[in-house]
Amino acid sequence: MADMQSLLRLCCLLLLLSGCTSLPDYPPTPAGFYRVQPGDTLYRIALNHHQSISNLVGWNKLQDPASISAGQLLRISALSSAPKTPPASTGKTPPAVARPANSAISLQWPVRGAVIGKFNGSSNKGIDIAGKEGDPVRAAASGTVAYAGKGIRAYGNLLIIKHGNDYLTAYAHNQTLLVKEGQSVKAGEQIATLGHSGSSRDMLHFELRRQGQALDPLSALPSQ
Secondary structure, eight states, rough: OOEEEEEEEHHHTTTTOOOOOOOOOOOOOOEEEEOOOOOOOOHHHHHHHHHOHHHHHHHHSSOOOOOOTTOEEOOSSSSGOOOOSSSOOSSSSOOOOOSSSSOOOOOOOOOOSSSSEESSSSSSSSSEEETTOOOOOSSSSSSSEEEEEEEOOOGGGEEEETTTTTTTEEEEEEEEEEOOOOEEEOOTTTTEEOTTTSSSSEEEEEEETTTTTEEOOTTTTTOO
């Protein structure tokens, strides 16, 4: 249960507040349900309705807790107090929230090594950088540690650093984590040692996200 809660909390961290937009007119939201608003996260919805994230994931059969979208109808109470299936929405499809295609943040390399896996936005939402076990992993920019743990098995020992209100960087497959959640770090400060936790070889999986959207880290990193 603790691992599940860590996973759900981690997934919610990867969904930052979206830009504001208005929703089209929808039928009244039935009792026991909530219509997702722009900028909502599953964590915030659960908190506001005194529910656990795991309940919302289970009741709504969410495959990815970070993928909720504005206009979506979510069950927020148990089956006994709400209809078994939510009524279909008859309003127009909510407009997509415009997101920037490129990064406006400047990063430094978290480790020095060959890029052995490139960003494609689907199967790889970051880049993979080769290295050897024990190499220092450094913060790509100054910020605050938002997550430190191993809640997602495929990511191994994972760090997520928040940079202001819009950006996150993620550092996966570490051997050892050297910082804790809530700790402030400076660009270039060592935050972990490179390893292969959750991976078949020594490497760092590095991601950059803006407002929840995965961006190619190479767009913000200097040439090696």
